[in-house]
Amino acid sequence: MLELTGVSHRYGAAMVLKEISFGVEAGEKVVLLGANGTGKSTLLKIANGLIAPSAGQVRYRGEAISPGALRNAARNRRFRGRAALLFQNPDAMLFNPTVLDEIAFGPRQLGLADAEERARHWAAALGVGRHLDRPPFGLSGGEKQKVCLAALLVLEPELLLLDEPAAALDPRSTGWLVDFLAGLRCTVITTTHNLSLAPELGRRALVLGEDHGLLHDGGVEAFLGDRERLLAANLMHIHRHRHGLVEHRHFHVHDWD
Amino acid sequence: MxxxxxxxxxxxxxxxxxxxxxxxxxxxxxxxxxxxxxxxxxxxxxxxxxxxxxxxxxxxxxxxxxxxxxxxxxxxxxxxxxxxxxxxxxxxxxxxxxxxxxxxxxxxxxxxxALGFSRSLTYLLGLAYSQALTFRRAHEDFRLALVSRSPRRPGLMDRYRVSAAAASWYLEKALAAARESAQALRSRGFFDA
Incomplete structure (x- = not known):
């Protein structure tokens, strides 16, 4: 479904992604892991055709995807209706006067006659139905995240790219999100640096290393059990611990959020 | 030194x-x-x-x-x-x-x-620079989010709305960041005589 081949990217002199290649099949749930600054967000933006990679190619269902390729109106309409990206900062996605307008934005753009009905359905599914007449800007971080998700799911995409979706959520909402995503039938790629959440978000892990290359492409559990790779990815560290009166040092991981 | x-x-x-x-x-x-x-x-x-x-x-x-x-x-x-x-x-x-x-x-x-001769000016430049970088990144995200959510080319009204939402967000963040920066500087003794 989605195929990245030799994707590299630079911001000026800084290397952000180095020769990333992988494919994702329809229906897969993939977790994209990596320490801060390893290029996870950039990779999702490239996969969503928002940024042209410095080198390499992205293909979605066989069609080349890049800002240039998506200048073709028909291809853009086709791709944007099928692949959706949830930004790490939900505020960046909200600009309509009410939650209803926000969620109905995509369907209205496509000229769907039942845009409002769809928006109400997804608002209810995401638990933000009571906010439909409110401006989205005044909602809490978790509610904004849900409105953004509803605004993407309303188009019933085949591919959902989620950039740190749990970052703005409290523990209860995070639990809700995990359950909600598990129930979705579409293909999902989720970035996180919260290792405890990773096995809940997918069976397959793509891990970006500090050299911005792909360090691991395989099972989540296999990666989490591999101390050498966790250290190489800067997702595990060592420091002093106290267990009652005993103090010692050992390697371990933290939940970051 | x-x-x-x-x-x-x-x-x-x-x-x-x-x-x-x-x-x-x-x-x-x-x-x-x-x-x-x-x-x-x-x-x-x-x-x-x-x-x-x-x-x-x-x-x-x-x-x-x-x-x-x-x-x-x-x-x-x-x-x-x-x-x-x-x-x-x-x-x-x-x-x-x-x-x-x-x-x-x-x-x-x-x-x-250029401003290395003054600790105060370097601090102020650092604050301004970090805010400029944050806002530049956010500005790019606002722009890309609209592109990502638009199966069709966004209309003028959509662009105005995104600009207004972004401006309001910048103002809110700038005020919060300025308040926090002032508190951080106060905590580090910047305003002490």
Whole structure:
């Protein structure tokens, strides 16, 4: 479904992604892991055709995807209706006067006659139905995240790219999100640096290393059990611990959020 | 402690800062369009092979502002039956010159090194710079989010709404960040006598 081949990217002199290649099949749930600054967000933006990679190619269902390729109106309409990206900062996605307008934005753009009905359905599914007449800007971080998700799911995409979706959520909402995503039938790629959440978000892990290359492409559990790779990815560290009166040092991981 | 004046690069940047301050002062005090045009020519010559790019960036930056102000002035002059050309020429040349000097200065000079003689100014520059970087990243995200959510080319109204939402977000974040920065500086004794 989605195929990245030799994707590299630079911001000026800084290397952000180095020769990333992988494919994702329809229906897969993939977790994209990596320490801060390893290029996870950039990779999702490239996969969503928002940024042209410095080198390499992205293909979605066989069609080349890049800002240039998506200048073709028909291809853009086709791709944007099928692949959706949830930004790490939900505020960046909200600009309509009410939650209803926000969620109905995509369907209205496509000229769907039942845009409002769809928006109400997804608002209810995401638990933000009571906010439909409110401006989205005044909602809490978790509610904004849900409105953004509803605004993407309303188009019933085949591919959902989620950039740190749990970052703005409290523990209860995070639990809700995990359950909600598990129930979705579409293909999902989720970035996180919260290792405890990773096995809940997918069976397959793509891990970006500090050299911005792909360090691991395989099972989540296999990666989490591999101390050498966790250290190489800067997702595990060592420091002093106290267990009652005993103090010692050992390697371990933290939940970051 | 290192002497910041001993570093030749720092000395060069500080001299450039002084030259920039004098150039800005001169550009605001001079009222002869020929001098302003001369200043603009010298600035472009100093830009060397990047002159074309600099001029294009300056024009793109000032065009909306200059166009709006010039149109307003033209209407006013027409109502008063005064010839507007001298003032319009002066105004546009001055804005072009000030913007070109500033862009060239920012491109060529390491501001942190130039302000290295003052702890306070370096702190303030650091705060301003970190906020500028945050906002630049956020601005890009607002733009890309609209593209990502739009199966069709977004309309003018959608773009206005995104701009308004972004402006409101920037203001809110800037206020919060300024409050927090002031608290951080206070906590580190910056305001102590």
């Amino acid at each position: 290192n002497n910041p004046f001993a570093d030749p690069g720092a000395r060069r940047d500080r001299l450039a800062l002084l030259a920039y301050a004098l150039a800005v002062l001169a550009a605001t005090l001079v009222h002869d369009p020929r001098w302003l045009a001369g200043g603009l020519t010298v600035t472009l010559l100093l830009a060397g092979s990047g002159a074309g790019g600099l001029l294009s960036r300056v024009l793109r930056t000032v065009l909306p502002f200059n166009l709006a102000v010039s149109m307003g002035y033209l209407m006013l002059a027409w109502l008063r039956t005064e010839p507007p050309w001298q003032t319009l020429l002066l105004l546009n040349l001055r804005v072009l010159l000030l913007t070109a000097i500033t862009f060239l200065f920012v491109r060529r000079v390491n501001l942190f090194r």
